[in-house]
Amino acid sequence: MADRLKRYAGPVAVALLILIVGGAMLVGWQRYNRDYVVSVEDDGSAVTKVIAARIAGTSSLKVSEMSGTIQSTAQDVRGFGLLKSDQLVKMPFTVDYFVDVSRLSASDLEWNPQTRTLxxxxxxxxxxxxxxxxSRRTLVRTGGLFVTRQAGEALNRRVSAHAQQRAQxxxxxxxxxxxxxxxxxxxIGRLMAAPLAAAGFGxxxxxxxxPPERTARNGEQWDVTTPLNEVLANTPPQR
Incomplete structure (x- = not known):
């Protein structure tokens, strides 16, 4: 039996290696096709289309949004310092703020029966x-004695990156x-109001x-006595 296993160990290892290499090549080709292959019409003209899309569930609660207009600049130097160009752009931006409510557990909820406070x-x-x-740029200003196509593309990328960094x-x-x-x-108060009302604590x-506020209290404890899950478990259902 041991000899038979040794006999098949080599071919099995080779087959597994082929599968791994083949899988890696397939993933690489899919990424190359997604990022670099241009989709065209029958006449050869490029088209606007969605190349790849993915949808996923989330447990984050959107709580607010910041919006405004950002000004971003970038410079590019080529030709041994002889070709200098710059770009200034103004465009709107938004940033959403979230709380990952999936991280909340029963130990994070405490109930004060005297003040009826959760x-x-x-x-x-x-x-x-x-x-x-x-797409909604309000101002685009590009300067330079001679701005090459490569320089223009570099300026666009840098302006976008600088805007992202500044907005963040x-x-x-x-x-x-x-x-x-x-x-x-x-x-979060609105989110908790429904189960409290259903349990008779409207x-x-x-x-x-x-976390920053809890750290600032230097370990001071809130005046609480009973975890909320115990309170709800001992509350008779509302009719």
Whole structure:
């Protein structure tokens, strides 16, 4: 039996290697086709079409949105420093803020029966990826003695990247995060209101805390006595 296994071990290993290499080549070809192969009409003209799309579920709660107009600049130098060009663009942008409510567990919910207050220790608000709408540019100014096609493409990429970075930094600014947390408190309060009302606590108050605020309290504990899951478990159903 051992000899038979040894006899087939080599061919099986080779077959597995072929499958792995073939799978890697297939994935590589699909990515190349998605990113670089141009779709054309019968007459050879390029077309506008969706090349790839994916939809996925999410458990994040959108709590607020920041919007505005961003100005972005970029420079390009070529030809041993002789060809210098620059570009300035203004365009609108938005950034959404989310709370991942899937991270909430029973241990994050505490109930104060004396004040009928639910305390929610929520995960922090997080800004999403900035959406810079380059199709709605209000100003495009390109300067330079001679701007080559390659330089123009490089300027466009750098302007876009700089806009993304600046919008992300602005979204993460302390004052913006504080505003987003205020909206997050209201959104989570509305989310918790329905199960509280169904359990007969429609007049309950919801207090939402976020990690930076809990850290700032230096370990001070809220005045709570009973986890919320125990309260709801012992509450008779409403008729």
């Amino acid at each position: 305390i929610v220790h929520a995960p922090d608000v997080a800004p999403g990826r900035p959406n810079v709408d380059e 930094a602005t979204a993460r600014a302390p004052e913006r995060m504080a505003q987003a947390r205020d909206y997050g408190r209201a959104a 007049d309950a108050q919801v207090v939402v805390t976020f």
